[in-house]
Amino acid sequence: MKKKYFFLIGLIIVVCIAYLLAPGFPEFFTTYYNQRFYTFLDQLLHTVTNLFSFSLGDVFYAVIIVFVIYKIVMLIKKGLFRKLSFFLMIAIASFFGIFQLFWGFNNYKYSIAYQLELDRDYDMEDLKTLTNKLTMIVNHQHLLITGGSLQKVVIEKDLELFNKNAKLNYAKLPDHLKKILTTNKINNVKPSFYSALQSYTGFSGYFNPFTHENQVNIQIPTIGMPVTVAHEMAHQLGISSETEANFFGYQVLLQSENVKFKYAANLYALKYCLKQYRNENEETYQLLFNRLNVGVQQNILESELFWQSKRNISSYFFKHLYGRFLKINNQKDGIQSYNKFVGLLINYNKKYPHH
Structure with a gap:
């Protein structure tokens, strides 16, 4: 059998293990994958990607997409449909196989709620x-x-400061939170080449699971940027769940000595609480909203108006697509996992009221 078939079979086996067997072994993925293999790989990638001030992963995505489209067009033109089928199978299996090995297996670790009881x-x-x-x-x-x-409140757009602040304050987290994270050096969050696309598809930033780089949508209102920076860093430190990345983004900013960053963190959490009320009763939400200082209301409306101005059919399509992707990767709540942050914060505060 040709080597390429062995390669394809190997990739399919990895993918099958990830999606069929991995959910049953959280101890293995918490202890061995996250704290050993992933930690080693992240250190290796950190050495390479930090040589570049721009996002290597953004360039990587562009090159891969152009290559795949070119290959598909050429094979169709030549009528080589069998080769096209094999190429697509290799491409899909490679994406999911490498995704799982490089980062995706973090989805099968024990949750924060489990580890902190x-x-x-x-x-x-x-x-x-x-x-x-x-x-x-x-x-x-x-x-x-x-x-x-x-x-x-106006926060100047200073990504260098946001990075410095977040990295400094990850070190200030209480020990019970630190032990959940890997101990690797944190990569600076870089401005995404695809910020405009992210604005129209509804995303504030993203973590590249193949290069372990953190990217922020540089167009978003600056009031939300410090939390987004800390959120993406959490993903690099082995936190796969969007709920938990939100939680760490919030907790990290609370450690800051800068009152503007503390304000940004608490405003971030408050917006999630208000959203829960809004989903239940618009009138109750409005009463709560009216209790806020006018300037606070303006900070909230500034973000809402920004996303409303960008919202289009692609926003719903990509949110739905990403939601499906989260679900097949063991985040059962899909895109709604972002909203579970409130429950995690409430129960964390009950157990650790002084943190």
Whole structure:
């Protein structure tokens, strides 16, 4: 049998292991894959990708997409449909096989809730308590920064500062959170070449699982950028779940000595709480929204208006597509996993009230 067939079979076996067997072995993927193989691979990639100020992964994606399209067109022109089928099988199996080996197996680790022995559920009283607490904190921090209730908080777009702040504050996390992460050097988050595309498809940033680079959509309102930077770094440190990456993004910014970054973190969490209310009752949401300082409201509306101005049919298509991708990679809530952040935060605060 030709070598290429062995290669294809090997890739298919890896993919099958990932999607059929991996969910049954969280201990293995937590202890051996995440803390050993993945850690070693990430250190290796860190050495290479940090030689470049731009996103090597963005270039890699462009080259691969152009090559695949070119190959498909040429094979169709020549009528080589059998070769085309084999090429597509190799391409798909390679994508999923390499994805799993390089990062995807992190999806099968024990969750934060399991490792910290947190409850999973919460009720409306819990949500009310957290929302009230965050409302008071956000209003207070807003007044400290602006000196008045009417002016929105402005954070200058300084990716170098956001990177420095996030890396510094990952080191300040409490030990029970640090032990969940890998101990690797953190890659700087780079501006994505595809920021405009990400804006129209509804994404603030992304982690490249093949090069382990972190990218941010440089077009998003700056108030959300520090949290996004910390969120993407969490993915590099072995956090696959969007819920947990949101959680780490929030916790990291809370460690900051810069009150603007603390404000950005608490505003981020508050917006998720308000979204839960909005999903239930628009009138209740509006009452809660009206309790915020006018400047805080402006910060929230600034983000909402930005995403509304970019929303189109591709936003829904790519969100749905990404949601399906998350589900087949052991994130059962799909795109809704972003919203589980509130439950994780509530139950974490119950167990660790002083962190």
